[in-house]
Amino acid sequence: MKSEGGTHRAVTMRDVAQAAGVSVSTVSHVVNDTGARIGAEARERVRRAIEDLGYRPNAMAKNLVKGGSRFVGLVADAIASTPFAGQIIHGAQDEAWQHGYVLLVANTEGNEAAEASAISMMLEHKVRGVLYSTWYHRAVDLPAGLTEADTVLVNCFSADGSTPAVVPDERSGGREAARLLLEQGHRRIAFLNTRTPSPARDGRLEGYREALGAAGLPFDLDLVADVRPDQEGGYAAVDKVLAMRATGVFCHNDRVAMGLYDGLREHGLRVPDDLSVVGFDNQEVIAAHLRPTLSTVALPHYELGRRGVRVLLGLEAPEGAAPLAVNCPPVPRSSITRPSES
Amino acid sequence: MKSEGGTHRAVTMRDVAQAAGVSVSTVSHVVNDTGARIGAEARERVRRAIEDLGYRPNAMAKNLVKGGSRFVGLVADAIASTPFAGQIIHGAQDEAWQHGYVLLVANTEGNEAAEASAISMMLEHKVRGVLYSTWYHRAVDLPAGLTEADTVLVNCFSADGSTPAVVPDERSGGREAARLLLEQGHRRIAFLNTRTPSPARDGRLEGYREALGAAGLPFDLDLVADVRPDQEGGYAAVDKVLAMRATGVFCHNDRVAMGLYDGLREHGLRVPDDLSVVGFDNQEVIAAHLRPTLSTVALPHYELGRRGVRVLLGLEAPEGAAPLAVNCPPVPRSSITRPSES
Numbered sequence: 001m002k003s004e005g006g007t008h009r010a011v012t013m014r015d016v017a018q019a020a021g022v023s024v025s026t027v028s029h030v031v032n033d034t035g036a037r038i039g040a041e042a043r044e045r046v047r048r049a050i051e052d053l054g055y056r057p058n059a060m061a062k063n064l065v066k067g068g069s070r071f072v073g074l075v076a077d078a079i080a081s082t083p084f085a086g087q088i089i090h091g092a093q094d095e096a097w098q099h100g101y102v103l104l105v106a107n108t109e110g111n112e113a114a115e116a117s118a119i120s121m122m123l124e125h126k127v128r129g130v131l132y133s134t135w136y137h138r139a140v141d142l143p144a145g146l147t148e149a150d151t152v153l154v155n156c157f158s159a160d161g162s163t164p165a166v167v168p169d170e171r172s173g174g175r176e177a178a179r180l181l182l183e184q185g186h187r188r189i190a191f192l193n194t195r196t197p198s199p200a201r202d203g204r205l206e207g208y209r210e211a212l213g214a215a216g217l218p219f220d221l222d223l224v225a226d227v228r229p230d231q232e233g234g235y236a237a238v239d240k241v242l243a244m245r246a247t248g249v250f251c252h253n254d255r256v257a258m259g260l261y262d263g264l265r266e267h268g269l270r271v272p273d274d275l276s277v278v279g280f281d282n283q284e285v286i287a288a289h290l291r292p293t294l295s296t297v298a299l300p301h302y303e304l305g306r307r308g309v310r311v312l313l314g315l316e317a318p319e320g321a322a323p324l325a326v327n328c329p330p331v332p333r334s335s336i337t338r339p340s341e342s
Numbered sequence: 343m344k345s346e347g348g349t350h351r352a353v354t355m356r357d358v359a360q361a362a363g364v365s366v367s368t369v370s371h372v373v374n375d376t377g378a379r380i381g382a383e384a385r386e387r388v389r390r391a392i393e394d395l396g397y398r399p400n401a402m403a404k405n406l407v408k409g410g411s412r413f414v415g416l417v418a419d420a421i422a423s424t425p426f427a428g429q430i431i432h433g434a435q436d437e438a439w440q441h442g443y444v445l446l447v448a449n450t451e452g453n454e455a456a457e458a459s460a461i462s463m464m465l466e467h468k469v470r471g472v473l474y475s476t477w478y479h480r481a482v483d484l485p486a487g488l489t490e491a492d493t494v495l496v497n498c499f500s501a502d503g504s505t506p507a508v509v510p511d512e513r514s515g516g517r518e519a520a521r522l523l524l525e526q527g528h529r530r531i532a533f534l535n536t537r538t539p540s541p542a543r544d545g546r547l548e549g550y551r552e553a554l555g556a557a558g559l560p561f562d563l564d565l566v567a568d569v570r571p572d573q574e575g576g577y578a579a580v581d582k583v584l585a586m587r588a589t590g591v592f593c594h595n596d597r598v599a600m601g602l603y604d605g606l607r608e609h610g611l612r613v614p615d616d617l618s619v620v621g622f623d624n625q626e627v628i629a630a631h632l633r634p635t636l637s638t639v640a641l642p643h644y645e646l647g648r649r650g651v652r653v654l655l656g657l658e659a660p661e662g663a664a665p666l667a668v669n670c671p672p673v674p675r676s677s678i679t680r681p682s683e684s
Binding site for chain 1: 420421422423424425427428429431432435439444445446447448449451456459463467572573574577597600601604607608625626627628631632633644
């Protein structure tokens with residue numbers, strides 16, 4: 001659905017894609033001459049659509065000549081309540097500045113009215129495009145206003161794949177988490193996953209399975225439990241984990257690991273001697289300061305922001321309709337040891 | 343010290359203040375007609391300086407008529423590493439939007455080159471003024487570029503009081519923390535303060551003393567210890583705290599309290615039954631999810647950002663050269679109980 005555009009409505013990459021019958025990333029490849037292999041016919045359709053619609057990929061150049069400004073907008077939904085949005089901003093700003101763009105940041109704290117004003121403010125300032133970001137990885141419906149601007153989704157994606165997106169590679173992250181334990185010789189590895197349906201839940205579980213498979217271990221549903229994804233969920237799962245007789249536990253996030261630590265302590269058990277633990281997120285204030293410090297896998301928020309700007313500026317492009325998936329690197333600390341022989 | 347201004351250098355409120363021999367906040371009161379009591383003579387000196395220097399408090403109005411934009415800049419030093427900067431941004435944005443201004447946010451992560459580019463970018467965009475903020479409360483030297491723009495310091499202040507500033511009222515916060523314990527009948531209250539010299543260290547100690555005094559209790563230096571202001575510091579202080587035979591402990595921040603919880607647990611002791619604990623900061627991911635949840639005092643970052651914009655726009659002004667001090671409200675949770683009779 002398009003919103004009603006007035007006479008000032010700029011033609012976007014999405015319009016070109018629709019007219020040419022190709023994906024937005026194909027248009028981006030053609031416009032920015034990335035060297036990606038695009039069939040001659042599709043390339044020609046894109047060129048014709050650009051001409052027909054009067055799309056100007058370098059519209060801001062006019063403004064520049066007049067001494068105007070070059071903006072990239074960033075809409076974030078939880079600057080005040082998580083450290084994650086800040087890392088997306090940091091990465092986006094570094095990359096935007098490097099290319100002479102100023103980042104216009106708007107925080108919505110999930111409020112739709114704030115979001116709508118933020119987007120119209122950005123359109124009024126003739127942004128080169130907008131990064132629309134969420135603090136946790138999920139599917140989103142694109143706000144109506146954003147159909148009028150080139151948009152890249154950051155840490156989120158549209159269900160129909162119609163908008164370029166940059167997301168964490170949850171599956172690779174799940175693999176890395178399991179590998180941290182496998183490498184130390186663990187063979188019976190529990191997974192405290194979140195009970196909230198989400199790409200993180202599915203992807204991390206898939207990665208965990210893959211890593212077990214690659215190590216020649218069977219996938220055992222009895223070793224997987226779904227918990228509330230916070231400290232309370234980890235604390236409440238202690239008895240369940242102990243009953244699994246695992247030597248290592250992969251927790252859906254660092255907060256679950258923090259709660260699990262507390263519960264284990266109350267049972268007189270020690271991390272890692274009695275149980276090795278791996279988290280996810282690398283939320284510094286927790287992971288780097290638990291006792292012992294928590295081995296975990298980092299969510300690449302800085303990199304998501306940076307790559308989002310690169311996609312927006314046409315410096316790189318997702319392949320086809322799938323989001324660009326950014327690796328989640330392992331962060332080993334002190335919560336894993338070799339399992340005792342028993 | 344003034345930076346060398348070119349022909350484009352705008353006259354600032356600071357220039358007017360200097361020429362008139364009054365404080366910046368006096369100029370702000372006169373310019374914005376706040377109704378504050380300013381002597382007729384000072385008022386006249388300000389008016390004359392405004393005329394002599396050609397100061398235009400409503401310079402942006404010109405831009406507005408031309409359809410240009412109205413910006414307020416916000417420089418933050420740690421968006422990516424703490425949740426605090428995000429709360430300042432949130433408050434500043436809400437207030438700026440309410441008055442038709444767009445917030446231009448720049449993150450420096452403490453990097454001087456990034457700070458200098460951020461400030462010149464803001465000046466190029468003819469910001470109405472700049473909020474210069476730090477993630478922890480401290481004295482700062484104003485960056486050279488900011489002498490060219492109206493500036494309000496947020497969560498920081500200039501040692502000479504020459505720039506309007508909005509800071510947390512650490513003393514009232516210290517009082518509130520001690521009161522949370524006093525109200526439950528505690529009489530022997532330890533204070534694990536930070537060993538880092540800072541306004542937070544001095545102010546919270548003063549507040550703690552005042553609250554004890556108001557309750558008719560003597561100040562006892564043996565009940566105060568300086569620790570590293572994080573989990574490690576709190577954990578390492580357990581023996582010291584137990585030796586103090588206090589029934590309640592006020593921790594410099596929530597992170598210290600989190601470490602103390604761990605240490606107490608390893609001694610087989612329980613919060614709050616064996617020891618009541620109060621934190622400071624209200625860092626949600628910790629305070630709201632420790633076991634038991636942590637009673638604490640909130641740092642008012644949202645309010646600091648909001649009031650910073652209000653001061654910048656002349657909607658309120660600090661009295662004299664002292665920073666505007668914003669209250670730190672208590673946040674009672676479950677880590678305090680009445681001391682057992684013994």
